[in-house]
Amino acid sequence: MARTPIWSSISTALTAEIAAGTYAQGSKLPTEAQLALRFGVNRHTVRRALGVLAEAGLVQPRRGAGVFVTSVPTDYPLGRRVRFHQNVLANGRTPSRRMLRSETRPASAEEAEALALPLASMVHLIEGVSLADGVPIGLFRSVLPAERFPNFPQDMTRLGSITAALADAGVADYTRALTRLTAKLANGVQAGHLQLAQGAPLLRSVTINVDVDGRPVEFGTSWFSGDRVTLTVVPE
Numbered sequence: 001m002a003r004t005p006i007w008s009s010i011s012t013a014l015t016a017e018i019a020a021g022t023y024a025q026g027s028k029l030p031t032e033a034q035l036a037l038r039f040g041v042n043r044h045t046v047r048r049a050l051g052v053l054a055e056a057g058l059v060q061p062r063r064g065a066g067v068f069v070t071s072v073p074t075d076y077p078l079g080r081r082v083r084f085h086q087n088v089l090a091n092g093r094t095p096s097r098r099m100l101r102s103e104t105r106p107a108s109a110e111e112a113e114a115l116a117l118p119l120a121s122m123v124h125l126i127e128g129v130s131l132a133d134g135v136p137i138g139l140f141r142s143v144l145p146a147e148r149f150p151n152f153p154q155d156m157t158r159l160g161s162i163t164a165a166l167a168d169a170g171v172a173d174y175t176r177a178l179t180r181l182t183a184k185l186a187n188g189v190q191a192g193h194l195q196l197a198q199g200a201p202l203l204r205s206v207t208i209n210v211d212v213d214g215r216p217v218e219f220g221t222s223w224f225s226g227d228r229v230t231l232t233v234v235p236e
Contacts, residue, residue, distance in 0.1 A: 010039050010049035011227070018058055018069055019230045029059065029067045055197055056227035057135055074132050074229050084130055084140075084162070093132040097140075097160050100193070101127040102153045104146050111143050114208050114219040122146035124153050126162075129193050130222070136194045138224040144217060162218065171211050174218070178208040181231065184223065194225050201226030 017023055030038070035046045050067055053059040060070045074091050088095035106120040115123065123143050130138040142162055144152055148169075155165035166174065184202045191198040202223045209218040224231065 006039070006041055007045050007048040007052070010035070010041070010046065011052040013039075014049065014053060015056075015058065015227050018053075023069050025069050025071065027069050028065075029069065031066065052197075052200075053227065056200075056225065057195075058227060071133075071135065071228075074137055088132045091132070094134075096131045096134070098129040098131065099126070099157060100129065101125065102157070104153070107143070111219055115143065115145055115216045117145060124149065126153065126156055132228075135228065136225070137228045138222050139190060139193060140223075141221045143219040148217075166217060171217055174209045174211050176207055177210045177214075177216070178206075180206040182206075183226075186223075190223060194223075196225060196227075203229065203231055205231070 014023075014029070023029055029035070029050075032043045032046045032050070035049075036043045039046070050059065050061070054061060054067075058069065058071050059067050061067045074088060074093065084095060084097070103125050104122055105125065107115065107117055107123040109119065111117075111123055112119050112121055115121075117123070122145075124146050126140075126142045126144075128140055129136050130140055146152075149166070152165055152169065155168045156162065159165050159168065182204045184204045186194065186196050186198060186200045186202050188198050190196075190202065191200060194200075203226055205220075205222045205224070207218075207220045207222075208216055209220065211217050
């Protein structure tokens with residue numbers, strides 16, 4: 001197996017420490033010389049690791065002053081009831097979503113199986129970017145039964161929230177019946193939307209959400225920036 005580059009390991013370690021509050025927002029990181037001594041590497045390797053954090057928007061170098069923490073990764077609990085807006089608001093940030101795609105078409109075999117629909121049933125497909133304080137933290141794709149939710153695309157555009165759009169359609173509550181988490185690397189399109197370098201680490205979450213009667217209402221896939229989001233599995 002290929003070894004992880006040491007600069008990547010350093011950036012991962014520093015990201016985890018920023019997320020844990022070891023280095024608070026607005027605080028100064030140790031100097032390049034101090035970090036080089038700590039990790040047993042040269043300053044060029046440290047500089048590359050800090051560059052990854054800067055590209056992710058977590059730190060900002062100030063000439064002659066050092067490197068300062070500008071943002072803390074968003075803590076994103078994964079429980080039975082996962083709500084994007086609530087999770088971001090709980091971190092003291094402002095959530096928003098930017099739509100990229102909206103269409104109605106026949107379901108693929110995978111989508112039909114996930115939503116317990118006959119093959120080729122019509123579904124709504126919604127894709128977009130999830131943001132916290134205007135910074136992209138992830139991409140999302142939601143697939144929903146078109147017959148059950150005929151007005152979902154318009155409601156989603158109007159409300160900007162899947163939860164609110166489903167509530168408008170009569171689904172007051174829904175829960176997560178399945179979650180699959182996989183590590184991925186950002187392709188060119190994903191990197192562009194998330195303002196990351198191509199090949200940056202992503203966490204992919206594939207979910208099936210069901211209503212109170214156990215009927216699937218959404219087949220969702222999200223790709224979170226590995227440096228901007230900390231996924232936490234919450235047992236319920």
